[in-house]
Amino acid sequence: MATDLRKNCHTFLSGNHELSPAELFAQMAEWCENNSADHDSYGEGKTIQQFEQKLATLLGFESALFVITGTMTQATVLEMACQEKHCHNVALHDTSHITRHEGQGFQLQNRFNVLPVGDRYRPWNVEDLKQWPDNIAAAVYELPMRELGGQLPSWQELEQVKRYCHQHGIHLHMDGARLWEAGPYYNKAYSEITQGFDSVYVSLYKGVNGLGGSVLLGDSALIEKARMWMRRQGGNVYHRTPYVVAAVMQFDERIARIEELYERTEHVYQIFHDYPDFTLNPAVPQSNMFHWYLPVSVEKANVLRDKLAQTKGIWLGHPQNAPQPDQCFIEWYVGDRLLDMPDHDLIDILEWVNDYVHA
Numbered sequence: 140m141a142t143d144l145r146k147n148c149h150t151f152l153s154g155n156h157e158l159s160p161a162e163l164f165a166q167m168a169e170w171c172e173n174n175s176a177d178h179d180s181y182g183e184g185k186t187i188q189q190f191e192q193k194l195a196t197l198l199g200f201e202s203a204l205f206v207i208t209g210t211m212t213q214a215t216v217l218e219m220a221c222q223e224k225h226c227h228n229v230a231l232h233d234t235s236h237i238t239r240h241e242g243q244g245f246q247l248q249n250r251f252n253v254l255p256v257g258d259r260y261r262p263w264n265v266e267d268l269k270q271w272p273d274n275i276a277a278a279v280y281e282l283p284m285r286e287l288g289g290q291l292p293s294w295q296e297l298e299q300v301k302r303y304c305h306q307h308g309i310h311l312h313m314d315g316a317r318l319w320e321a322g323p324y325y326n327k328a329y330s331e332i333t334q335g336f337d338s339v340y341v342s343l344y345k346g347v348n349g350l351g352g353s354v355l356l357g358d359s360a361l362i363e364k365a366r367m368w369m370r371r372q373g374g375n376v377y378h379r380t381p382y383v384v385a386a387v388m389q390f391d392e393r394i395a396r397i398e399e400l401y402e403r404t405e406h407v408y409q410i411f412h413d414y415p416d417f418t419l420n421p422a423v424p425q426s427n428m429f430h431w432y433l434p435v436s437v438e439k440a441n442v443l444r445d446k447l448a449q450t451k452g453i454w455l456g457h458p459q460n461a462p463q464p465d466q467c468f469i470e471w472y473v474g475d476r477l478l479d480m481p482d483h484d485l486i487d488i489l490e491w492v493n494d495y496v497h498a
Contacts, residue, residue: 144445148454152488155348155474163350163385170388178380182366187379190387194354198339199330202362205383207374209316209353210241212340215368216355217277218250220310220337224276230256231279232263234286236314251276262292265299278304281314282321282332288420288470289317289428291324301335311335316342316353319394320426323401337361346474347393349386352379396475400427404473410485414493420468427473433458435496437467443495453488 158166170176179187182205191203206212214237221227229251231237237245238253245251254271257263262284268275280300283289292300304311313336315321318329325332333339338357343349355365369375404427411419411431418432433440440458447453456469471477477485 144448150453153471187383198333200356202359203356220277221251226274226276227251229277230254264296265303277310283426288430289426291425310337313339315339319346324425343386352382430468432468440467
């Protein structure tokens with residue numbers, strides 16, 4: 140039901156505009172023609188390897204490797220770190236994608252043990268990591284933290300984590316699926332943000348708006364070892380061309396717009412100030428995403444969303460349960476959809492929702 144309603148909507152609040160397959164493939168074909176793109180053969184080819192090197196240079200690493208999914212990327216590099224350290228303990232936050240959205244693969248495949256670190260509702264710090272008396276092979280930091288509405292640790296806290304992990308021989312891995320969105324908050328070069336991490340994963344569709352795929356970054360030895368492990372897991376697909384072209388043809392433009400999206404997020408927050416019954420998390424934007432809390436149950440919010448979709452052709456998003464009763468939240472990623480939306484249109488939508496929840 141909800142999927143059908145979404146398909147029939149003409150206005151979306153969260154995310155970036157999506158081209159139809161025909162439109163996207165036409166753009167990809169034109170880009171390939173204009174840039175003399177070639178097919179890779181099991182990851183070897185000019186187009187893919189130039190893009191891998193571009194990302195490695197941008198993020199300050201020796202080497203980079205395209206991997207078909209982030210799920211394969213992160214579990215593999217963490218298991219590799221555990222093997223190297225002769226320890227199977229990985230510290231990560233309770234909201235990590237690895238524990239929430241990957242079917243507990245790390246556990247069922249006996250890849251490593253998870254030590255939850257920090258409080259469920261805030262970014263973690265060095266003191267949280269010190270609470271575990273056990274040896275730790277690797278630690279994962281997600282920047283920004285999606286399940287916390289795009290929150291980030293302070294720069295000082297992040298630097299402390301980097302130093303501590305380096306001093307104690309802990310492999311520090313970044314879940315950088317949305318790393319690009321962390322740039323404006325820190326006001327640092329991406330290579331400065333990643334400095335001190337032993338490995339980084341970035342997505343080629345979150346923010347970049349590609350078809351899918353991911354890239355793992357690290358030193359040359361790590362990447363060469365990871366290359367073999369991806370092959371062992373069936374990730375060595377013959378042609379990666381569609382994923383790479385879809386990302387590289389718009390990468391520079393997408394990254395260049397992150398600052399503008401962050402500024403738009405700050406402005407959206409100002410609009411929300413006129414609605415005291417709506418709460419945003421975090422209280423001040425730290426990236427171009429946030430959680431919008433509504434004073435209604437998730438069941439009522441679903442009814443609200445569906446009615447808005449049916450009567451106005453507007454899609455709000457996916458309500459989720461909140462810890463408090465009779466409250467829920469909707470995740471918004473401020474992409475070009477909200478960037479291109481006039482303020483008065485957004486205000487009209489918020490007025491409609493506000494009237495509905497108080498009816």
